[in-house]
Amino acid sequence: MHPNALLELCAELVAAVNKLDAPADATVSAFFRQHKNLGQRERASLAETVYALLRERLKFQHLAQSGSGPLPRRLAMLAWRGNAGFLRGALKPAEQQWLDQVGAIAPESLAPKLRHNLPDWLAEPLMARLGEAEFWQLAAALNEPAPLDLRVNTLKLKREEAQAQLQAAGIEAVPTPYSPLGLRIQGKPALNKLELFTSGGVEVQDEGSQLLALLLAPKRGEMVVDFCAGAGGKTLALGAAMRNTGRLYAFDVSGHRLDALKPRLARSGLSNVYPAQIAHERDDRIKRLAGKIDRVLVDAPCSGLGTLRRNPDLKWRQSPQALAELQGKQRAILASAARLVKPGGRLVYATCSLLDAENEVIAAEFTAANPGFQRLAADEVLARSQVERAAELVEDGALRLWPHRHATDGFFAVAWERTP
């Protein structure tokens, strides 16, 4: 495709994504479905450009105030992540001159906001919690693409065997530092045609998610509930930990998400999983199972701000109002899910948020209101699940993962035991 035609398409995609009225990945996929003629490399250039724009949107919007021509084209030029020579081929002399001028601006001369690229309502609590130096480390880590982590399905093979199979396919993978089940791959090789993947030997799963399943640590023959199972990333890890025995209920209010679990379940070889759509957290099905369940995971709906490396649009699409609504849901779901736990059983509340408001605050309220549930020390539980250096992952007894400290998505999880 002619460079200018591609830049124009990129500007069109920038304009669509920058409306922020839908998740960026959905907008990008829909755009590619409409433009089937785009090759693999062209798609990668466009996708990486819009993600770069979303990561540093404040900076790019500031820089784009100068220059001329349509704003989406200016943004596409500034955030361009395709081949540099190709971009030059698309630019008019005046555009090239403007881009060179803007490129000469020293990043340190920009206002703090234009360097961290976070909205105030998010930057302020993170700065207050981490202190200035660590806040900047987090901001930098959030603007880096995430590595690709796999969880090895130990029902099918050992981690070393999966690593060897990947190597035979020309893919370098190293064991994840904390999860005993994980492998980390640099870059984004296509995995979905690999026999190791199609036969359910590995699943794509951030190391942080793997650690949540290791905190619940379900055992053979138990009754387990994954209360917010979604497309079942954690369900699959839990079912494998149960060695395909017992009963694992995968509940969610979204039938659409549970549908996405089905092909993954088929690959995994698990037959102990019972997916069920519930109407809401007080569904009759929940009442019938009250007090009968050994372990319950609440992977609560949350702002997703711990996944900004993958979903940078969330920092622009979330808001303090949305956060307050989410907190209401989190409280209600946790309270209802807790009723399922039998005496001596375990409850885990987890989010992929960085904010205390969705994490420590919700957990502390629950502990205060439920004297029948005792907090467990997450480092001890994780160490029993063969997690290396578990103490590094824990703050005040809760699992607290940060992209800049642990190279995982941001996760929080607390475990309680219901007093026998």
Ligand SMILES: C[S@@+](CC[C@H](N)C(=O)[O-])C[C@H]1O[C@@H](n2cnc3c(N)ncnc32)[C@H](O)[C@@H]1O
């Ligand atoms: C963080 S996501 C779960 C991700 C999933 N556990 C995984 O590992 O892939 C939260 C899920 O909660 C579900 N949800 C929202 N409200 C719910 C409710 N009242 N009861 C149960 N699930 C709910 C959403 O549909 C969403 O799938």
